[in-house]
């Protein structure tokens with residue numbers, strides 16, 4: 334690494350300089366130097382059938398209680414003088430991929446730490462996890478932060494790989510924590526980094542290392558989403574960057590733009606971009622996987638759209654796909670799996686095409702040379718294919734063109750020649766200046782991280798609920814990482830179901846959710862009407878500057894609110910459901926409760942114990 338980490342960016346342009354002056358907002362509970370920590374229910378995990386495996390893998394950190402941070406009151410010792418609050422030593426590492434807003438996590442953490450006790454120290458690990466293993470630090474100060482406030486990228490500290498997993502890596506991380514005498518380590522990243530954070534926390538507890546490990550949900554993919562996490566830092570920013578191509582397409586009326594967006598296992602970015610900008614088509618990985626569409630079925634679906642538009646005299650359009658689409662197509666997934674196994678068996682890349690099964694070899698040969706080369710690239714740290722390097726949009730454009738030529742020859746298509754231009758809006762979106770929402774959210778999460786460490790929490794993630802509401806209504810909390818874990822089962826061999834390692838997995842699009850329903854309602858209008866919408870790139874001031882992701886604002890995320898509602902509901906039910914009440918009254922009461930019992934199970938909420946009282950047979 335030869336980058337000059339933490340150096341002032343003196344050549345900053347006027348917009349960067351102006352953005353550096355933006356002061357992120359804080360909810361009332363974080364406006365003082367301390368908070369009141371309220372402990373809630375003990376947790377199990379979001380995957381009830383995997384709970385046992387998670388409990389076994391995390392014997393010391395499983396089942397911890399939910400925590401909420403509130404504004405201090407007089408009785409909580411909020412008035413403690415600074416000298417009664419010992420200085421805290423914290424390290425922060427960018428583990429996951431860069432995502433707009435990451436710098437503000439460090440800034441928020443720093444401000445909270447200094448407010449807690451000015452003698453506290455914050456170390457940033459230079460070069461991400463590798464810097465953590467090698468104890469390469471930069472002390473974070475006001476001066477260091479000055480030119481990174483509200484800026485994109487992770488260049489304040491840099492990053493390397495999202496992995497703190499092997500025993501060598503875990504032990505190197507622990508040695509660094511001990512050498513720096515850290516009270517806390519903040520790990521910034523997505524599903525992979527936070528799964529590793531949980532493992533590190535467990536190991537440090539088992540080895541009596543005092544360092545508390547906390548995770549912060551930062552990932553542009555938006556796939557770290559569950560009962561506790563409403564969205565991740567960076568997602569809002571990257572979804573506002575595609576509308577310009579729609580206007581370009583309609584202006585000249587001659588190109589189909591095939592746009593690939595980031596989003597590996599889940600299509601959240603593509604769905605949000607579609608709701609923001611109303612492109613003509615969106616092919617989501619989750620839909621393709623559910624319907625088990627083959628590659629040629631996907632191509633025919635696109636061609637049918639092109640043909641329907643041509644009948645209206647339209648020869649342009651915009652099609653969005655997530656980078657993970659390629660893996661959602663069943664035969665492509667099977668091919669990628671075969672390649673992956675050969676990679677794991679250290680088969681030289683040049684020999685892989687000859688060692689796959691005959692049907693996979695035939696599919697491989699059918700694909701254009703550029704895709705063949707990309708499919709053979711070395712794998713990611715989680716053994717998946719390097720999806721960002723596979724030009725799926727070009728593969729689709731190439732096959733759509735061939736199919737349209739075929740349809741023309743057969744007299745089925747009478748429109749103008751199909752013409753495409755391909756884009757991958759990945760990396761440039763990832764490096765964008767963060768939106769106001771991401772600046773605020775990240776800064777708040779940084780503050781929460783400090784309060785988690787001060788409260789002695791380990792193996793937790795900083796969370797904020799009610800994000801769709803104004804900031805003064807945001808609820809600041811911490812949830813155990815193990816509560817977000819699930820266990821994947823893989824069926825291999827006759828009847829065998831080996832159980833995978835517990836981990837936090839990416840959440841796919843909910844095909845029963847409101848955001849998807851909205852898309853389905855609009856799909857045919859999007860396809861034919863060219864009702865393009867321009868969110869206008871990112872707005873920092875004026876109309877649109879406080880806009881939040883549409884998928885965040887329309888989904889009902891308030892699970893904690895559900896619990897409160899359920900408590901009220903149960904009280905009401907108790908008054909109606911009396912011995913001797915009618916069968917119908919009892920049935921109605923039970924069916925209304927069923928939808929919320931899942932939430933209760935996740936949290937092993939005491940109300941669970943009351944549910945059997947109402948069981949009906």
Ligand SMILES: O=P(O)(O)OC[C@H]1O[C@](O)(CO)[C@@H](O)[C@@H]1O
Pocket residue numbers: 430553554595596597656719720721763
């Ligand atoms: O920077 P890299 O290593 O090419 O990573 C690309 C990957 O990172 C992400 O941007 C974030 O996880 C993915 O969407 C993408 O596949």
